Amino acid sequence: MAVKSAERHRIVVVGGGPGGYDAALAGAQLGAEVTIIEATGMGGSAVLTDVVPSKSLIASAEAAALLRDADELGLQFHVRDDLDNPRHPQLNVNLAKLNQRILNLAQNQSDDMRRNLKDNGVRVVDARGQIMGPGTVGCFVDGKEIDRVEYDTLIVSVGASPRELDSAKPDGERILTWKQLYNLESVPEHLIVVGSGVTGAEFASAYKGLGAEVTLISSRDRVLPGEDSDAADVIEEVFTRNGMNVLSRNRAESVVRDGDEVVATLSDGTQVRGSHCLMAVGAIPNTAGLGLEKVGVEVTDSGHIVVNRVARTSVPNIYAAGDCTSFFPLASVASAQGRTAVFHALGDGVRPINLRNVASNIFTYPEIATVGWQQNDIDEGEREGRVYKLDLAQNPRAKMQGFRDGFVKLIAGNNLGTIVGGVIVAPRASELLLALSIAIEQRVTVDEFATSWAAYPSLSGSIVDAAKAMHLRSE
Numbered sequence: 124m125a126v127k128s129a130e131r132h133r134i135v136v137v138g139g140g141p142g143g144y145d146a147a148l149a150g151a152q153l154g155a156e157v158t159i160i161e162a163t164g165m166g167g168s169a170v171l172t173d174v175v176p177s178k179s180l181i182a183s184a185e186a187a188a189l190l191r192d193a194d195e196l197g198l199q200f201h202v203r204d205d206l207d208n209p210r211h212p213q214l215n216v217n218l219a220k221l222n223q224r225i226l227n228l229a230q231n232q233s234d235d236m237r238r239n240l241k242d243n244g245v246r247v248v249d250a251r252g253q254i255m256g257p258g259t260v261g262c263f264v265d266g267k268e269i270d271r272v273e274y275d276t277l278i279v280s281v282g283a284s285p286r287e288l289d290s291a292k293p294d295g296e297r298i299l300t301w302k303q304l305y306n307l308e309s310v311p312e313h314l315i316v317v318g319s320g321v322t323g324a325e326f327a328s329a330y331k332g333l334g335a336e337v338t339l340i341s342s343r344d345r346v347l348p349g350e351d352s353d354a355a356d357v358i359e360e361v362f363t364r365n366g367m368n369v370l371s372r373n374r375a376e377s378v379v380r381d382g383d384e385v386v387a388t389l390s391d392g393t394q395v396r397g398s399h400c401l402m403a404v405g406a407i408p409n410t411a412g413l414g415l416e417k418v419g420v421e422v423t424d425s426g427h428i429v430v431n432r433v434a435r436t437s438v439p440n441i442y443a444a445g446d447c448t449s450f451f452p453l454a455s456v457a458s459a460q461g462r463t464a465v466f467h468a469l470g471d472g473v474r475p476i477n478l479r480n481v482a483s484n485i486f487t488y489p490e491i492a493t494v495g496w497q498q499n500d501i502d503e504g505e506r507e508g509r510v511y512k513l514d515l516a517q518n519p520r521a522k523m524q525g526f527r528d529g530f531v532k533l534i535a536g537n538n539l540g541t542i543v544g545g546v547i548v549a550p551r552a553s554e555l556l557l558a559l560s561i562a563i564e565q566r567v568t569v570d571e572f573a574t575s576w577a578a579y580p581s582l583s584g585s586i587v588d589a590a591k592a593m594h595l596r597s598e
């Protein structure tokens with residue numbers, strides 16, 4: 124098939140999350156005729172129900188934690204009672220107001236994105252897209268076809284939805300998915316969180332910070348099973364020290380309503396009662412009923428679309444981006460795939476995506492930021508290398524700010540000491556990670572990194588100190 128010039132090239136994007144949005148903007152930038160079809164709201168789940176709302180909730184939880192811990196820094200709040208005696212005021216979390224702020228903020232972001240697309244000449248169709256056959260997508264509202272669009276290149280970026288267990292069906296009132304949390308009017312008295320992956324850990328941390336009693340049910344040996352084990356140990360230690368009830372090596376077999384309570388029955392027969400339950404047991408791709416089989420796009424048994432490093436599917440003019448693909452389910456990865464797909468389709472300069480160097484962050488308190496090769500890769504012999512871990516308890520800035528839980532871990536090659544990976548566990552670790560990402564991309568050695576200046580006192584000083592400690596005496 125001859126490639127059309129970008130100006131006449133018709134790109135249809137199904138799904139307006141980070142994957143679809145970046146694809147549509149890239150297409151417009153290269154002069155293609157772009158239509159984006161979005162079923163619920165521009166920005167997708169990332170903006171409306173997942174990333175933006177959860178990180179906004181976490182911002183409030185962090186502020187609450189700072190207020191509670193202020194006493195340790197010598198700051199005390201007092202109010203006077205009728206007899207003029209000083210009393211400690213109580214922090215009152217107005218969850219209805221907090222949630223309204225979050226929903227407004229998310230809607231605002233979604234509106235900005237829609238405006239930006241339109242300003243860039245992208246045609247926006249508010250409908251559910253369905254592939255009708257090669258080259259054609261139908262647009263459906265309430266099951267009725269309202270439009271039909273033709274494509275030279277199709278980008279599928281339909282995201283994923285919370286996985287539901289038959290024995291623990293969310294009712295939107297007390298048994299909730301992460302999308303249903305923002306209807307809550309007050310902080311749950313006792314929130315049971317089922318699943319200790321990233322989603323479960325982040326919400327458990329946030330609601331504990333907002334004052335809820337939290338029980339975290341983890342089917343594995345420890346929380347955050349996929350993460351650096353030292354980092355997961357720190358988080359579990361902080362969780363339990365703060366009074367969270369962490370139940371490891373236990374699956375929730377069922378969660379049911381009992382009046383105003385929820386009851387979770389675990390695999391060992393134990394029952395846990397709470398006021399609410401958050402189900403955070405993973406996600407399934409939104410690929411069913413999309414018509415992928417009509418055009419022969421290959422999907423995995425789990426329904427994820429198989430793509431290569433330029434986001435191309437098994438069908439040459441169909442690309443896929445984001446959580447509906449077999450790549451990492453991260454907003455940043457979805458965006459990169461969307462943009463790469465369009466550049467590849469239109470013959471512009473493309474750098475295939477290298478998942479190895481993707482940076483990610485878990486927004487617990489403290490945060491866990493990760494990039495590149497990890498210690499378990501070295502331990503399991505996937506590659507050679509050296510690992511050095513420096514606790515932040517010794518960092519002067521950490522002492523001043525009154526926290527002690529966290530560390531910097533560097534991973535470097537054996538010979539030249541090229542930095543290939545790292546983990547930072549600290550408050551706002553997400554903001555410290557970029558230095559390591561650049562070091563990895565630019566193949567900086569520990570000795571080169573050690574000559575970089577960090578402000579004193581600073582947490583980033585510990586990254587430089589770790590690099591200094593990894594110097595090997597020259598023979």
Ligand SMILES: Cc1cc2nc3c(=O)[nH]c(=O)nc-3n(C[C@H](O)[C@H](O)[C@H](O)COP(=O)(O)OP(=O)(O)OC[C@H]3O[C@@H](n4cnc5c(N)ncnc54)[C@H](O)[C@@H]3O)c2cc1C
Nearest residue numbers: 138140141142162167168169252281282445446452453454
């Ligand atoms: C609680 C939570 C917190 C997260 N936090 C982070 C984070 O901090 N950082 C990070 O990088 N990632 C985070 N993620 C992951 C991130 O949300 C996803 O990786 C990201 O949303 C993927 O983007 P996407 O474009 O693939 O899909 P989505 O954002 O899911 O958007 C897909 C869109 O497609 C639409 N759609 C579906 N089917 C159709 C159809 N047939 N026709 C038209 N439209 C359709 C949907 O309505 C939706 O709007 C988080 C995930 C969760 C669950």
Ligand SMILES: NC(=O)c1ccc[n+]([C@@H]2O[C@H](COP(=O)([O-])OP(=O)(O)OC[C@H]3O[C@@H](n4cnc5c(N)ncnc54)[C@H](O)[C@@H]3O)[C@@H](O)[C@H]2O)c1
Nearest residue numbers: 318319320321322323342374375403404405452484485486
């Ligand atoms: N900050 C971020 O970037 C961020 C935040 C949230 C999610 N995400 C993305 O979403 C992906 C998925 O994360 P997730 O946490 O939603 O899903 P997940 O699949 O990683 O974790 C779900 C966990 O639930 C457990 N589980 C399943 N059934 C259970 C049961 N009956 N009882 C107890 N535990 C049970 C599983 O063993 C698993 O550990 C992440 O890998 C990440 O890429 C990213």
